[in-house]
Amino acid sequence: MHIAIIGAGFTGLTAAHRLQQSDIDVTIFEKEPVPGGLAIGYKKAEWEWDLEKHYHHIFTSDQAIRSLADEIGVNFLFYRPNTSSLVDGEILQLDSPLKLLEFSKLTIVERLRMGMVLAYMKYVADWKELEKFKAHEWLPEHMGVRPYRMLWEPLMVSKFGPYYKDISLAWFWARIKARTTKLGYPEGGFQHLVNKLAEKVEEKGGVIRYSTPTQHIEEKDGKAIIRISGEEYSYDAVLVTVPNIFFAKMAQGLPKEYLEKLQSFKGIGAVNMVLELDKPFFHDNVYWLSICEKGYPFLAVVEHTNFIGKSHYDNKHLLYVGNYLPHEHEYFSKSPEQLLDIYDPYLKKLNPEYRSSVTSIAKFDVPFAQPIVTQEFSKRILPFDTPLKNVYLANMQQVYPWDRGTNYAVEMGLKVADHIVKNTR
Ligand SMILES: Cc1cc2nc3c(=O)[nH]c(=O)nc-3n(C[C@H](O)[C@H](O)[C@H](O)COP(=O)(O)OP(=O)(O)OC[C@H]3O[C@@H](n4cnc5c(N)ncnc54)[C@H](O)[C@@H]3O)c2cc1C
Numbered sequence: 001m002h003i004a005i006i007g008a009g010f011t012g013l014t015a016a017h018r019l020q021q022s023d024i025d026v027t028i029f030e031k032e033p034v035p036g037g038l039a040i041g042y043k044k045a046e047w048e049w050d051l052e053k054h055y056h057h058i059f060t061s062d063q064a065i066r067s068l069a070d071e072i073g074v075n076f077l078f079y080r081p082n083t084s085s086l087v088d089g090e091i092l093q094l095d096s097p098l099k100l101l102e103f104s105k106l107t108i109v110e111r112l113r114m115g116m117v118l119a120y121m122k123y124v125a126d127w128k129e130l131e132k133f134k135a136h137e138w139l140p141e142h143m144g145v146r147p148y149r150m151l152w153e154p155l156m157v158s159k160f161g162p163y164y165k166d167i168s169l170a171w172f173w174a175r176i177k178a179r180t181t182k183l184g185y186p187e188g189g190f191q192h193l194v195n196k197l198a199e200k201v202e203e204k205g206g207v208i209r210y211s212t213p214t215q216h217i218e219e220k221d222g223k224a225i226i227r228i229s230g231e232e233y234s235y236d237a238v239l240v241t242v243p244n245i246f247f248a249k250m251a252q253g254l255p256k257e258y259l260e261k262l263q264s265f266k267g268i269g270a271v272n273m274v275l276e277l278d279k280p281f282f283h284d285n286v287y288w289l290s291i292c293e294k295g296y297p298f299l300a301v302v303e304h305t306n307f308i309g310k311s312h313y314d315n316k317h318l319l320y321v322g323n324y325l326p327h328e329h330e331y332f333s334k335s336p337e338q339l340l341d342i343y344d345p346y347l348k349k350l351n352p353e354y355r356s357s358v359t360s361i362a363k364f365d366v367p368f369a370q371p372i373v374t375q376e377f378s379k380r381i382l383p384f385d386t387p388l389k390n391v392y393l394a395n396m397q398q399v400y401p402w403d404r405g406t407n408y409a410v411e412m413g414l415k416v417a418d419h420i421v422k423n424t425r
Contacts, residue, residue, distance in 0.1 A: 009037025
């Protein structure tokens with residue numbers, strides 16, 4: 001049996017690794033020259049480790065990716081970096097129940113009420129009842145309008161842009177439930193972890209064809225057919241790991257109703273700027289700063305080297321300035337310098353002197369970075385099986401209520417591989 005996989009991100013590579021354990025041959029088609037997908041990294045000649053184009057870390061609760069890393073011999077480092085929020089012009093560390101209780105911009109009654117809602121989220125085991133509600137309606141009603149507006153609405157706006165009012169409360173539940181203050185990072189970077197995984201797949205005879213975008217997939221005489229630049233390849237099955245909208249474009253002969261479903265799923269893109277500095281940006285060791293203030297042109301400032309030692313990056317300080325934005329947004333077409341000019345007055349509010357220590361600027365973007373998970377999303381999630389026989393779909397739009405992430409991509413890769421094995425034997 002020979003299965004083709006579209007995409008060498010965490011889902012595709014994990015699925016390949018698992019399928020090989022059932023003696024199934026795999027060929028992966030990847031449009032980029034390297035594996036990694038959204039967790040892809042880059043490395044300057046003078047750096048020892050790769051850096052993700054978009055900031056990445058895991059939580060201690062992310063068991064699936066931790067087990068996979070153990071299996072392939074990559075170590076995760078865990079630290080408790082400083083995670084803060086910018087509220088009313090002040091940087092405040094608000095990453096634990098105690099810190100929230102001390103948060104003086106809310107009255108004691110507001111703090112207690114908000115604390116009770118967060119404790120309730122931690123306590124509730126079943127999210128199914130919660131997904132009937134929209135976070136934007138339920139949260140202000142239960143924790144109070146001011147705490148919601150001050151701390152949580154900005155988070156929803158920055159993560160989901162124009163769609164923030166529609167997000168399911170179950171997504172918020174999952175975020176509170178699974179997140180830990182200790183964060184993990186693979187030694188060598190996520191690119192190192194994914195490279196190791198790709199190596200394991202290749203060692204077991206798997207083929208990975210990089211820089212090879214799949215254009216068409218169809219079903220013919222019980223076989224799954226892939227077409228790339230006029231060439232046709234036939235497999236016993238194909239697993240597609242790209243977002244629904246891209247699958248809709250490549251799959252031929254899908255029934256109209258299924259095609260419309262695929263097209264109805266929404267997502268938002270991401271634009272990230274990486275600044276290299278020869279001095280720290282934050283003076284109090286902040287790793288992550290969420291912007292909870294209106295009018296800022298970015299949502300988070302993340303000083304990677306306040307989490308992972310700068311010695312791995314030629315002693316440079318690395319700073320992400322992050323944004324989730326709809327793909328049509330003008331920032332996608334800006335040059336790194338133009339974008340920095342827009343961000344500059346706001347970055348100066350955080351560190352008036354930073355600009356003179358910037359030694360390089362890079363900008364990365366992806367059109368689809370975050371699925372929009374609306375009320376009762378579980379009822380809309382598509383199964384692994386598609387209307388095309390032997391064509392399977394597994395992507396981050398099936399991750400729910402957990403926020404999509406590398407851990408859930410690994411979990412999904414394992415699940416879909418087991419499903420395919422069961423189906424084909
Ligand atoms: C800004 C940002 C921050 C994030 N932060 C974190 C974080 O802190 N922690 C965390 O765990 N996760 C984080 N994530 C999410 C994480 O990166 C993803 O959930 C995970 O990498 C998804 O893996 P995947 O394999 O499902 O999908 P993808 O990574 O999207 O993989 C799909 C692959 O398919 C390839 N492909 C697409 N079209 C074609 C085609 N036509 N032919 C062949 N190949 C094709 C793509 O190039 C890609 O390699 C973040 C993502 C972003 C964008």
